[in-house]
Amino acid sequence: MECRWILQTKHRFTKNSFRFTTQRTLPSRNQSKNGTFHKFHDFNQIYTDAFKTSVGVGFAYCTSLTSKLFKLLPEASIFTTKTKVIKKALIFTKSTFHNKILIISDSLSTILAIEALNPENEIIYQIHNIITSTQKAI
DSSP states (O other): OOOEEEEEOOSSOSTTSOEEEEESSOOOHHHHHHSGGGGGTTSEEEEEEEEEOSSOEEEEEEOSSOEEEEEEOTTOOHHHHHHHHHHHHHHHHHTSSOSBEEEEBSOHHHHHHHHOSSOOSHHHHHHHHHHHTOOSBO
16 A cells, blocks of 8 residues: 655745645545545646666656656666656646646655755755746645
8 A cells, every 4th residue: 555645835945834645545536536635626636656667767647638658767766766757747837727736746755855945956956946936836
């Protein structure tokens, strides 16, 4: 059983800027409309996932309208992969007309890294810049 964590930002990275919700099962798109994510019913939901197998390393995100799959070099860590998928999802949000976006991840370590006030990781730093430069509710 996996957990999913939701990070809702207020665009300022302070200790009290983040609220977490946990869910003990993986939701389908239909369950998310009626279940745990009900309070985000008016948000455009972006599901993210990353994988590292003997076949390769990659990540994907999907919305109700589109999905994108990306491949990385085999030496990429799973943490790097999970941060890159969130970054790509955030970049995608810039091109959408939606102003309320919910990015769904199963990576608590990535969300905790995003929560850090002064990230040392370059990808997390870029995520901070994307979040703080948008007027959208993410």
